[in-house]
Amino acid sequence: MCVPAALAVFGQAALALDEVEITVLGADSDLESAINAASLVQTAKADDETDPRDVMAAALAEYGRLTEVLYANGYYGGVVRVLVDGREAGRIPVFHLPARINKIAVTVDPGHPFTFGTARVAPLAQGTVLPKGFRSGERAESTQIQAAADAAHLSWRQAGHPKATLTGQRVTADHTRKTLSADLRFSPGPKARFGTMTQTSDSTIRSDRIARIAGFPTGTVYSPEALDKVANRLRRTGAFSSVALTEAEVLNPDNTLDVDLALADEKPRRFGFGAELSSLEGIGLSGFWMHRNFLGGAERFRVEGEVTGIGGQSGGIDYRLGARLEQPATFGPDTTAFGFVNAAYEDEPAYISRNVNLGVGMTRIFSDTLTGEIGVGVHYSDTTDVFGNREFFHLTLPVGLTWDRRNDMLDATDGTYVRAEITPFLSLNDGGSGARGFVDARAYRGLGAGDRFVLAGRVHAGTVYSDSVQDIPPEYLFFSGGGNSVRGQPYQSLGIPVGTDGLRGGRSYLAVSTELRATITDTIGVVAFADAGHISDDSLFAGNGDWHAGAGLGLRYKTPIGPLRLDVAGPVSGDTGDGVQIYLGIGQAF
Incomplete structure (x- = not known):
């Protein structure tokens, strides 16, 4: 065939x-x-x-x-x-x-390994640190030569010489002595200052606002870090899908360097939703709508709402609705002004509160990891608790600092996070005044190859001071128990007993959580965790108090918006609850 x-x-x-x-x-x-x-x-x-x-x-x-x-x-x-x-x-x-x-x-x-005979780069900018492997007698890896050239080039740019170039290199191998000699020559070029920034693409955001947000440092000595800061200022507004800064190929006659800015606008509107489920607390639903360029100057306007406690066995259904408007570069390129209003109906196990908060403030970006916030606001609440029906009307002065060094906000495997805030409150009616402080500290450490295991820890601590506990709104006091404090214990089950069956919040709070997270596959992980919480009857943890604790196991399924979380926990100590609690949500517990 x-x-x-x-x-x-x-x-x-x-x-x-x-x-x-x-x-x-x-x-x-x-x-x-x-x-x-x-x-x-x-x-x-x-x-x-x-x-x-x-x-x-x-x-x-x-x-x-x-x-x-x-x-x-x-x-x-x-x-x-x-x-x-x-x-x-x-x-x-x-x-x-x-x-x-x-x-x-x-x-x-492969033959015999070679070592460096001569290893030289010249001239060098002051303070240049070359790789330790690029020196006579060390293994002559070609990657070390490239790393030395990169280090020298970067140092010259950091010293204000944007056009530094490698003008000559002599690399010779002596096969008899098994040595490699590398001699690199640089031309630093003139020291330069920043010239002008020119926007080369269209945007729906006004050009004057773009320039104000960027804060381009015209007239200052050139540095690549300054350019990175300009780009980051524009990116963190969320109004742009891409930001590109391109240096001019040659310096101007006065040794200034011009820069072109190309932008692409992000879609102006965005919305999202979330859901959580607890076997005791019930279902929680949340959603938001956001406009990234509300008034044409990269202002961010966000409206969000939340309904929690649906079908829950502790308290009733809670409702929250809020709006916030932010304007970047209001008082300089690194300061954002904001205004907000929030309204809530909270039907909690120990109290009912109908409250409104509104205020203004500003956020200051000190560095890539440190942010500060200060504001002034008004807080009104109409409450019912063990002390009866009461009204509170306060002027508030919140101040906060956030230090965030996590490698991933949604699923960190390394780094730390600390949020500290203090809110003095001054009564505007017949009540008393005081102050409330709170700290949220977290740490993450990856273990094993590829961070297969992650050890995570969190500490919550808070205290509130006033002459009388009855002068403090119940939503300012502290309770322990539930998915955001001590898993395995009922929601807000630990407080200060009043009478035979009454409960109010404490004036001091401490909660400690630890998790050991293990990755099983690319998408599936398991978690073992233990939580403990303490409520005290007085400020700064003085007076009577009590502890309770819980522990359990969890399952994680990775998604593009964060891991899907399932936790099953039960009480370990304390008399505030029994049985097994189940928690389902999106994102790690902390």
């Missing part, structure tokens, strides 16, 4: 590479691992490549790829052989490729 030639070729091409064999002679395990990881034919085998032309292309490129790996590890006399079914790949005519490839054998003889 005669088979058409086209079908024969197709049938042969459909066969994938059968075998890849990589041999590294006399090398350490690190080099062997690097070669295996970099091998192109190994990748072709893993991808089940079927086209002989693509397999041959990988085999021919293997020489250069593995030579780069040898150089990167300090081997400059190595030999790489690539045999395709017993024939050297480099000697196979490219126009007479085999129709089928069964086996590729790669042999690498």
